[in-house]
Amino acid sequence: MIADDRVLREDFVPSEVVHRHDEVSHLSETLEPLLSGGRPDPAFLFGPTGVGKTCIARYVLAQLCEQEPRVRVAYVNCWQKYTRFRVLYSILEAVGRATDVHRSTPKDELFERLSRTDDGPIVVVLDEVDQLEETAALYDIHRLSHVSPVLIANREVELFAGFDDRVRSRLHAGTRVRFDRYGTDELAAILAERAAKALEPASVSESQLRAIADAASGDARVGIGILRSAARRAERQGSASITDDVLEAAIPDARTAIRRKTVEGLIEHQRVLYDVIDEAGEIEPGDLYAEYERRVEEPKTNRTLRNYLTKMVHYDLIEAVGERRGRTYRLVDDLGGAEGES
Template sequence: MIGDARVLQPAFVPREVEHRDGEVDALTNALDPITRGETASLFGPSGTGKTCIAQYTVERLREQVLDTEYQYANYWRDYTRHRALYRVLEAIEGTLDIHRQPTPADELSERLRSYDGTPHVVVLDEVDQLRDTSVLYDLYSTHDCTMVLIANRQAAVFDDLDDRLSSRLHSARRVRFDRYSRDELVAILEARVKWGLTSAVDRTYLEHIADAAAGDARIATGILRNAARDAERAGREEFTTGSVEGAIAEARQQVRRTSLETLTRRQRVPYDVIDEYGEIDPGELYGQYQERVSDPKTKRTVRNHLQKMVRCDLAVADGEKRARTYRIRN
């Protein structure tokens, strides 16, 4: 039943995008031509197509300017200044002839700033996870560097910038992504079926998948992928109610595992505390966090970790302010 498994993967960038024409046009207008070294910011909940649209738009613009370098960096993993700079330098030809670990971040920054070659584009995903936002200044100060910043919340990026950065990035074009509607998710699924499967899928099943995904394209495509695999293993050329229901739970678990894998060791501690207690208030949670790490971060940092887990559907926050408690999402 599966003709092209790549189409069903979360990282797949389609030849045509569904129901994001406005966002594509806004980003294109902000970056065109990409040789100007402009900056754009994409904000919205997880699963709304920010990463896909950024990569799709940048690739389309690069077709017009062939001599252009490109790098994608996800700051869940490359969250320090050193890692972030190294990731960018990896993609720029002729700039990285140094060993990763022994090289100070300042030397990496100098190597980047002294670059005077072809224009390059850097898509910075999960940019609100950066421990040191000075890397954004490093990139802004680099010759012909175009930045696309991706985060869940606009405030998570711009509110914590120092005055030097804030004034420079104030003019960045900001593009908001909202949750997909039911019909929009169905259209996305229909396109994936057309490109990736050898058999049609009844629209009723696609509507049920869209309802279960609740506006999240990652979950929707995951359900489609799992149901198709189930049908293929059983030698069927069609979905069944049972295969779709089983695929729903599996897709949610897959997204959760992926989100958990991106947590750093320190970010994982608050999650483990919540999981152990079942439900816990912020004060007690922070106390447990302090006991479990040798060099605890501030309450504000831990609060940011908790907010991120809520936005990624790893945890649920109930109540307001002092009455707030956290629990793991089932």
Template sequence: MITDARVLDPTFVPAETQHRDAELNTLSAALNPITRGEPAETALLFGPSGVGKTCIAKFAVDQLNDTVANFNHAYINCWQNYSRFQTLYRVLEGIGQSLDIHRESTPTDKLLDRLRDYDGPPYVIILDEVDQHEDTSVLYDLYRVREVSMVLIANREVELFTQLDDRVASRLTAAMRIHFDRYGVAELVSILEDRVRWGLREDAITTDQLERIADAAAGDARVAISTLRTAARNAVEQGRNQITDALIEEAEPKAMAEIQQKTVQKLTEHQRLVYDIINDYGEIEPGELYAEYRDQADNPRTERTIRNYLRKLCHYNLVQAEGEGRRRVYRIIS
């Protein structure tokens, strides 16, 4: 049944995209100066999870790579690279300048000096989940390097800008903004049809079943594609030639749980501590949560930072908040 498992992975970047022509054209216009050997414009991509931000960013850079011989590019996920040093290391790694850098002993200033000395071709850096970064001053570091251009990906513009200091915010004010809305059911169906065409046998699933998957995914392509993949895997394990309605019904919660578990695994040390405290308490109000966090954490973050973490946990459907002000409580979404 499965002819190419790669295309059933939500992170797979296809050779063609659907329903994001306007967003892709806008981003391509921001990157276009690179075709003349000049730095691109800074671009900000905003929108909820599963709406194609990362896919379009990578796709646009891949297109550019096919037409422009002399430029560098790197993709950096700020979930994993959330410190200034980690990000600078990845930036230098993208141009082969990190081999003699030691993570434990090399001072950050040495990385900055090396980056400032960069005089190569235009360099595009995609910073995904940039609102996860714990030291956004690194954006100022990158902005000051003439040949470096940034594509910044975040969920919400307001939440990103509240984390920026004035130097960074003022420089990003004129950046190209590209907002992504949730997919409609028909759009998700056509995306799934592509994945079926590329990765499954033609008669493995019906259009009506794809519509059911798309409707349940609520505009999130990751959930839709993960559900399709899980149902297909279960069908193969059971020796079936077609995906049944029962397999889809079974796959939907499994796909959601898989996405949730992967997100939990990506949390930083302090975010995971906040998540675990909420999980242990079952239900907890903000003041009590911060007091417990402060008691347990080594080098605890500020209360404002913890509020940012809570918004992020809610956004990724790991935690839900109920009530307002002092009556607000947080609980884990299971």
């Protein structure tokens, strides 16, 4: 049934994008100075999870590199690369300049090495940039005239609240590209394009694709995950097409797999917060912070913890119940018990 599994992967970039033409045009215009030797303004891509921010960034930059091969692209996922050292190292690695860099190499030396890679423009995509534990790397990037940032995050207010003054003042004038949730029709069309390339003909019906889009609530990441899970289930059962029973089972299965993967990617301090909430069932912020501080050696500030919690809410891992004074946190769903993907 599955003809090309790559198309069902979350990081697959299609040759043509569906329902994001305005965003593609806006980002392309922002980066256009690179084609004439100029430096574009910083670009910000804002929107909820699963609305195509990363996909569009990769798509536009692939198009740009076809027009100007001298442009090099460094993609940094700040879920994993959340320190100044890791960001600088990732950029150097992407442009082939990370030879002989060790964990003990001073960060200023990494910056100096990056400053000497001026044989062509570099576009640095910092995905999930609000996961950075320190913003010094953003200041580094701004100081280098041949390096241009594309910053991807959920919400502008929360991102800028985490910046120090020097970073905030330098990046404030950047271009904003905003993404809204997909409608059911839009997401169904995206899934139809994926299914046409990934699956054998007649593997999934239009009504099933709409059911997937409706269950995903505008989140393409979830929708593609459901389609992938259903196709793999059907294939394991030796079926020539996705049945309604398989689809019904795949919906919670895919959500569980996505949540589990997201939990596994949490940085240390976020994972402590998550575990405390998990163990408590439901907990007030004061009690949560107190228990967190008891478990870690170097606790973060309350503002940083609020940012961490907000990020986990965006990713549907936890939910905030009630207003500020009476607010509590609890998990969205139990990650145990589902079959998961193989």
